[in-house]
Amino acid sequence: QVQLVESGGGLVQAGGSLGLSCAASGRTFSSVAVAWFRQAPGKEREFVASISWSGGYLVYKDSVKGRFTISKDNAKNTVYLQMNSLKPEDTAVYYCATAPSRLGSIRGDEYRYWGQGTQVTVSS
Secondary structure (H helix, E strand, C coil): CCCCECCCEEECCCCCCCCEEEECCCHHHHCCCCCEEEEEECCCCCEEEEEEECCCEEEEEEHCCEEEEEEEEEEEEEEEEEEEEHHHHCCCEEEEEECCCCCCHHHHHHEEEEEEEEEEEEEC
16 A cells, blocks of 8 residues: 655745655655645645656746755655745645656646645745
């Protein structure tokens, strides 16, 4: 059984940084893409970033380009999302998702496994 566990969320002031982690069990990240999504209260879930199985193909939501960085450590079976220059509009529950795509997708329905989410709150 595949389990994804996110960690690293919290409360930060605008302009600050947070680093999220997504650790997998029951599935290796070395052969599949992993993505981060987020959902703010009252809003639909939205794509944030994805990384391909090789780590060589990265896709970002336009509003986070230059501020967020997705990366992976296959040895630790963990994917990271480093978030810098955070803004209040980045406040949301952040979820990681994976499988079966190898390149990744911005569509949530193309991911089979999801974590439970971690709250990120950016105060102004």
